[in-house]
Amino acid sequence: MPDVRSKLLSVEPGCEWIVDAHGCDPSALASLETMKALFDQLIADLLLRQVAEPVWHQFPDAGGITGVVVLSESHLTCHTFPERGFAAVNLYCCRPRRDWPWAERLTEALGATDVQVTTHRRGGTLAGTPTSTNRSAC
Numbered sequence: 592m593p594d595v596r597s598k599l600l601s602v603e604p605g606c607e608w609i610v611d612a613h614g615c616d617p618s619a620l621a622s623l624e625t626m627k628a629l630f631d632q633l634i635a636d637l638l639l640r641q642v643a644e645p646v647w648h649q650f651p652d653a654g655g656i657t658g659v660v661v662l663s664e665s666h667l668t669c670h671t672f673p674e675r676g677f678a679a680v681n682l683y684c685c686r687p688r689r690d691w692p693w694a695e696r697l698t699e700a701l702g703a704t705d706v707q708v709t710t711h712r713r714g715g716t717l718a719g720t721p722t723s724t725n726r727s728a729c
Contacts (some may be wrong), residue, residue, distance in 0.1 A: 604714035605665065605685035612680065612697045614704030617673035623649055626656050626669060629700045637688050639664055664688075678703070683713070 619625045622672045623691040630645065640663040655671035672678070678701055680693075694706040 599618065605683060606688070606714075607681065607683040607692070607711040607713055608691075609709045610680040610682075610693050610697070611707045612678040612701055612703040612705075613676060613707075614702070615671075615676045615678055615697075616702035617653070617676060619701045620651060620671035620673040620676070620678055621649075622654055623647060623656060625700060626658055626671065629696070630660060630667060630669070631657060632683070632696065632700075633667065633691065634660065634662075636689055637684075639667070639684070658716075 603683045606686050639717055640661050645658060645660045645663045653673055655673050658669045660667045668681045692709045697703040697706050
């Protein structure tokens with residue numbers, strides 16, 4: 592019978608997407624409705640599972656939004672900066688996921704003109720695998 596521990600150790604602990612969206616529409620970045628809809632779409636498209644209600648903080652005046660959703664796969668977060676036209680999004684999943692069209696979706700939802708996606712395979716250094724890339728899939 593195969594050793595369960597060695598099977599578990601052969602699977603990388605996950606993948607993290609670090610996404611910078613530049614040139615965004617400031618009104619979209621300050622809209623709680625827009626950010627909630629973006630999170631809902633991402634969660635549905637990637638078949639992620641929420642384990643708690645999202646937590647949102649909207650900063651006063653023309654400030655941005657911070658959001659976090661705890662997932663059974665790990666977490667999804669965002670920080671928006673309307674004054675800079677910038678959004679930072681982070682998704683960590685401990686289970687493999689298919690590609691998600693970050694640039695297309697952030698352009699549609701936020702008006703982004705430049706989207707940079709970096710993926711980071713968590714725990715991959717022990718296996719001798721590369722850990723960071725500039726592509727959208729792990």
